[in-house]
Amino acid sequence: MEKLNTIKVKVLKAQILRRIDALPLMSQSASKLMKTVADRDHSIHDIIEIVKYDPSLTVKILKLVNSSAYGLSKSITSVERAIPQLGDKLVFGLAMEECAAPVYRDPMEGYEGESGSLWKHSLLTALIARELAKVSVHKVSLEEAYTAGLMHDLGKGILSQYMKGSAPDLLAAVENDKMHDYREAELFYYGTDHCDVGCHIAKHWALPEALCAVIRWHHEPARSPVEYKSLVYVVHLGDIMAMIGGAATGADALMYGQDAGCDEFFSADEGWVDRAMNAALQEYQKIIAAMSNE
Amino acid sequence: MKALYIGIGEFGVTNSPDDVLKTMALGSCVGLIVLEPRSRTVGMAHIALSSSQINPSQAAKQPGRFADTAIPALLNLVAQRSKTRSGYIIKLAGGAQVASMKDTFNIGKRNILAIKKILWQMKLASVAEDLGGQISRTVTVEVNTGRVIIHSPGRPDWSI
Numbered sequence: 540m541e542k543l544n545t546i547k548v549k550v551l552k553a554q555i556l557r558r559i560d561a562l563p564l565m566s567q568s569a570s571k572l573m574k575t576v577a578d579r580d581h582s583i584h585d586i587i588e589i590v591k592y593d594p595s596l597t598v599k600i601l602k603l604v605n606s607s608a609y610g611l612s613k614s615i616t617s618v619e620r621a622i623p624q625l626g627d628k629l630v631f632g633l634a635m636e637e638c639a640a641p642v643y644r645d646p647m648e649g650y651e652g653e654s655g656s657l658w659k660h661s662l663l664t665a666l667i668a669r670e671l672a673k674v675s676v677h678k679v680s681l682e683e684a685y686t687a688g689l690m691h692d693l694g695k696g697i698l699s700q701y702m703k704g705s706a707p708d709l710l711a712a713v714e715n716d717k718m719h720d721y722r723e724a725e726l727f728y729y730g731t732d733h734c735d736v737g738c739h740i741a742k743h744w745a746l747p748e749a750l751c752a753v754i755r756w757h758h759e760p761a762r763s764p765v766e767y768k769s770l771v772y773v774v775h776l777g778d779i780m781a782m783i784g785g786a787a788t789g790a791d792a793l794m795y796g797q798d799a800g801c802d803e804f805f806s807a808d809e810g811w812v813d814r815a816m817n818a819a820l821q822e823y824q825k826i827i828a829a830m831s832n833e
Numbered sequence: 834m835k836a837l838y839i840g841i842g843e844f845g846v847t848n849s850p851d852d853v854l855k856t857m858a859l860g861s862c863v864g865l866i867v868l869e870p871r872s873r874t875v876g877m878a879h880i881a882l883s884s885s886q887i888n889p890s891q892a893a894k895q896p897g898r899f900a901d902t903a904i905p906a907l908l909n910l911v912a913q914r915s916k917t918r919s920g921y922i923i924k925l926a927g928g929a930q931v932a933s934m935k936d937t938f939n940i941g942k943r944n945i946l947a948i949k950k951i952l953w954q955m956k957l958a959s960v961a962e963d964l965g966g967q968i969s970r971t972v973t974v975e976v977n978t979g980r981v982i983i984h985s986p987g988r989p990d991w992s993i
Contacts, residue, residue: 651987706986779931783861783929783930783931784860785858790986790988793930793967794967795931795932796931796932796933797932797935798933801935807937813882813884813943814888821891824840824841824842
């Protein structure tokens, strides 16, 4: 496979930008939930107030809470009772999954991943990032870590559509040590990478600067702006841990490295890591089972 | 052909010749495969973590999740189905990591070490394995042939 020449890179970037411009804007519910969840003083009542005016999100929440994975003896028919069962983070996750469906539900052919794999990977990254925020040496909001984990790989859902058939070549480039990681291979062959594409989606959705920094630098955390570095490291490691936890997006699984600076940013021992992975995997399995039973 | 899926922390056994046992996307988790060739019994566990000490109550409900509880549980199940406790063929796949991974976070390495140590203590050993590296593995075991096929996106399939 040959790398794209300068003209083809320009054409590709223009196509990607047009594709991003055509994405629906972030739904009002998702946007409000993102702000509310980020506010540490929010209450579950604030979440209910947003959701109850969104009929399609309400239906999704009620289907999920009444699925067999939650094992409730009586069915729940109101968001007031459903939301405390699911928790605010999952409700926000569902709102994101719904409004960003064209990205999260992409078949991921460019990565030879399965349909839904980007959503699953993002969810497990979010759950692990929330755990990692607890052992970050510098203070990181658990809520922000979760949100950032959910959104860090948005660019893959779009870039994948332009990379069909490329996985064996990009994989070989990394395995033969020609490229440092899969992101670098994307950049070499296509003149852009999933982090860069993700940044354009973040701008389209007017996401906060901290989230843009995570999306841009989660594979190169040492290069991130100092004010967001701890958050970026949390998602960098959460991303890797989600891949080793079995939720990857396809051929790029595990084709990234752990940044040498992680030691400075986390205070954790092996026992804590195993317990955190176990807790995150348990919650992840429950959510995925509930969503597949919807 | 019927596929029996083994999820994270689950284990299962079959001796129906048309079945395949399948476990998806092993990262640091390890797939432990036990074959009893005379009765053509095949068992598989999807082991997530090395020690049940991190959550004993969970291990009681879901022994397949941890190496120290999964191995005896799977061997017992294979023994019940095959009516024998000897002549097993053991294969292992998984235990992956990423580049430059620090030991603290290297769950795959801990899983491999724990599984090999427990097997050794039980006077058992694997005859074939595909462990470690930066590879996500989906493992399929054909009951009829005993073939263990490994699939990883972007690569041709291989078997052990």
